[in-house]
Ligand SMILES: O=P(O)(O)O[C@H]1O[C@H](CO)[C@@H](O)[C@H]1O
């Protein structure tokens with residue numbers, strides 16, 4: 375037997391639940407929908423035929439129930455890849471670590487993790503109201519400097535060379551799960567989704583603070599490598615794709631496009647667009 379995973383590496387609450395998510399293994403379904411906004415959990419679970427579990431702590435609210443015969447969990451992650459680090463590691467611990475012996479299970483399980491989030495478009499032919507499935511997540515944040523992962527994809531090499539003039543951008547890139555992209559993303563717009571480490575200057579927004587990369591949006595939108603374009607900006611997708619790949623899970627990110635960064639506009643009926651994305655995903659599960 376290997377040394378057990380220590381109490382400070384994997385913290386459990388007094389009832390045996392994982393530290394931040396406050397969940398026990400039996401609380402979680404094999405299909406997990408993630409949303410950023412805790413209020414969006416109920417907007418998803420209202421379509422369940424039955425809700426058996428309602429738990430939460432901090433921004434991490436979970437509802438688990440059934441759609442027909444399929445058991446589904448919906449969990450809020452809050453904003454950003456620092457939260458994705460917590461959510462993906464604790465979800466994985468719930469299915470792949472025996473929490474009593476603190477040993478990885480001999481046979482590992484793969485979960486389906488589907489993000490339903492909001493996003494801003496950087497392409498003229500992807501208007502507000504579009505539902506977009508991320509073919510790739512391109513992370514501008516630092517999360518993957520702390521995990522070992524596989525060899526660099528040629529598409530990432532092309533992105534790095536496009537970013538040559540801005541050496542402090544050190545991106546990472548991971549693909550959607552091809553099976554989920556086919557099952558849920560078929561017929562949707564698609565593209566490379568940039569995951570930014572912030573909402574304002576890290577997504578090219580100008581309010582009052584001065585930006586180091588004023589031309590961030592044109593830099594991103596002008597990338598084209600054999601037809602692969604950067605389509606939209608948000609704050610979780612690349613972290614989800616990367617940690618799902620590292621931990622052996624399948625992931626897809628579905629984006630409700632609410633902002634047009636080219637026409638400087640924001641969707642007038644955001645809830646209608648988000649609800650369209652929710653219904654699209656649930657119908658194809
Ligand atoms: O609507 P959610 O799922 O939170 O997603 C997007 O919206 C938040 C920023 O407003 C970020 O989390 C971004 O990824």
Ligand SMILES: O=c1cc[nH]c(=O)[nH]1
Pocket residue numbers: 492493494495573577607608609632633
């Ligand atoms: O532009 C946008 C819209 C929603 N969420 C983001 O992160 N960016």
